[in-house]
Amino acid sequence: MTGAAGGAPLRMLVWPGMPAPEALERVAARLGVALDCETICTNEQLEERLLAGERWDLVTPSDFMVERLAARGLLAPLDAALLPGRDALAPWARRPAWDPAERWSVPLAFGTTGVLHDRERLPDAGSWRALLDPPPGVVVGLLDEPREVIGAALLAAGERFDATDERALAAAGELLRRGGRAVARVDSGDFVSPVRDGLVAAHHAWSGPAAAAVRADPRLAYSLPGEGAVVWVTTVAIAASCPRPALARAAIAALLDPELARITVEQHSYATPNDAARRLLPAELRDDPVLFPSPATLRRAITIRDVDPAAQARLAALWADVAAGAG
Structure with missing residues (x-):
């Protein structure tokens, strides 16, 4: 440039x-x-x-x-x-x-982080479990963002988004490993075209490009799971x-x-x-x-904060395990 x-x-x-x-x-x-x-x-x-x-x-x-x-x-x-x-x-x-x-x-x-999904292939994305442990035959994609993915799994497991203790991370890890069979891709560069083109039924997504996709294609929807969602x-x-x-x-x-x-x-x-x-x-x-998003949505949303080095190491170890088992 x-x-x-x-x-x-x-x-x-x-x-x-x-x-x-x-x-x-x-x-x-x-x-x-x-x-x-x-x-x-x-x-x-x-x-x-x-x-x-x-x-x-x-x-x-x-x-x-x-x-x-x-x-x-x-x-x-x-x-x-x-x-x-x-x-x-x-x-x-x-x-x-x-x-x-x-x-x-x-x-x-x-923006927010939620789920971009095909309304027919995955009608209900109101819970993070729909993405992280989807029904049989449903293939999904995740963002290449450790804090976002692990945080979503923590919420789906009934834990706090920012939990970093071993017990909470073990619960999140179990969910992610179980759902890994359905993860076809881990990518933050393009999370729209795989849903639009039918390669996956849903993708972990940032709201900006997801909003454009939904405006352009009535088959698609963007959902914020009820357990909580990030505003980044x-x-x-x-x-x-x-x-x-x-x-x-x-x-x-x-x-x-x-x-x-x-x-x-x-x-x-x-x-x-x-x-x-x-x-x-x-x-x-x-x-x-x-x-x-509305002011009410922003008020309810989760803000990601940094964690101490020991917690960073635990999160990195879990992410390496999850990434290795995806697909």
Whole structure:
């Protein structure tokens, strides 16, 4: 991705379609600098690349990963006074539990995590068990997100989403291993086309692309299981390795421009926490209850928080076991 001439490229780790490539092109043009963007599909991939010593200017961690990266000294502090665009963010997106002083990150996108399913092949996805231990003959897909998958299994087993003790994880692991026979794929890059094309009856899904799929195909539905569902927030932050923090901060300010923020919603269907940008959207998107959950849904939703290293190790061991047995 290129912009006008002007020094070394600004290097950025992004999610597929978030921010939208066109928005990033406009940022590059405004700043007069090239953007060198690479894609990650999980928070763990982002973490691994920073821990490996790679130099990046901007990164896009989700909620709990902001906590972890900041604690490990992998993020540079922001100067909130130099980012007036924050004022356009919805009140619920300000001073989040995982960054209450707004020191490390700025929210770019948000959504829920639920189940995208074919209404005929899996009519009822009102429980996480429908996805994690489906009826015989029903094939499903999971996101490649350990915290999300294990958390869903914990809820289905009657435990807390954030439980990390051995007893609770054993219950979640038993459910995941039993349902592993039905898991055809574990992938966060594309969880829509496998359902749309009939490869799986249901897929663990993020609400943005799921909302677009449901609008386009009446066979499909998106459900939030009754045991509880996650609301996730993807942010933009400055990596500690960034040699030009002022330029990185200018890029963040550009991404907060409502005209640029709307592009990601319109082209890739990821909801924005930027209220000013939402007002610019066509009604079909602005009023979509899957894309923009109601305040009541947001209040009930679960926010993922980071856990201590010992708990991280237990979760990683369980995830390795689950991934090995999928399919």
